[in-house]
Amino acid sequence: MVKYEMGVIVRADLPEDGHAVEMDKIKALIDRFGGTIEKIDEWGRRRMAYPIQKMSDGIYTFITYSAPPEAPREIESRTRLIENVLRFLTVRKDEVEATVVAPPAEVVEASAPVEAPEAVVEEVAVVEETAVEEPVAEEVATEEAPAEVEEPEAKDE
Amino acid sequence: MMQKRRGRRKKRVCQFCVDKITVIDYKGIEKLRRFTSERGKILPRRVSGNCAKHQRAVTQNIKRARHMALMVYTAE
Ligand SMILES: [Zn+2]
Numbered sequence: 001m002v003k004y005e006m007g008v009i010v011r012a013d014l015p016e017d018g019h020a021v022e023m024d025k026i027k028a029l030i031d032r033f034g035g036t037i038e039k040i041d042e043w044g045r046r047r048m049a050y051p052i053q054k055m056s057d058g059i060y061t062f063i064t065y066s067a068p069p070e071a072p073r074e075i076e077s078r079t080r081l082i083e084n085v086l087r088f089l090t091v092r093k094d095e096v097e098a099t100v101v102a103p104p105a106e107v108v109e110a111s112a113p114v115e116a117p118e119a120v121v122e123e124v125a126v127v128e129e130t131a132v133e134e135p136v137a138e139e140v141a142t143e144e145a146p147a148e149v150e151e152p153e154a155k156d157e
Numbered sequence: 158m159m160q161k162r163r164g165r166r167k168k169r170v171c172q173f174c175v176d177k178i179t180v181i182d183y184k185g186i187e188k189l190r191r192f193t194s195e196r197g198k199i200l201p202r203r204v205s206g207n208c209a210k211h212q213r214a215v216t217q218n219i220k221r222a223r224h225m226a227l228m229v230y231t232a233e
Contacts, residue, residue: 048227049222049226049228050226050230052226058226089221089224089225
């Protein structure tokens, strides 16, 4: 069994329990493919960084589950068919419990302590980023990189 | 004694290594935002000061955050 975290954005304009209905579909998929849900992190409604399908807000949920390694692919390919799901992403968590505090619904500053006792970066590895409609461009800001930037000065540590 | 440095020396220290942070989560966007420019582009390593390993992790997670509309791709 491998531990995964699946982030899901459901459109925010569904009536009444519309959101719950969509999430139930996903939970059912996880169950169907042998997964066990360990944690559900609700961020709730939130302004997205850019509009998706002309919508500015989405309802964010992060589900931690453990499942056999084939499960995410199956779950994702079916999640893709759920129209009201705007986006989703599955990442591996392995034994790492990255403790990140959910920022407030609005995009205000959130002190997100990305602290985990010990772990290795690689442990949070992408499973498969699918359903992306992005121009996968390996861009790096070269210009506008002020040639002589001082080190990001003392970050009040 | 060493001679005076001309200009300021940029300390090439990786903040993640210093802080012994080993997990970078794409949901921690406040932290990730420090590694993007005003317009949302990923800062190169020579600016961020990250070591290769952490730069890779930062880049990967910024991309995840973008996919999940937690960060912009690039502001117009
Ligand atoms: Zn480092």
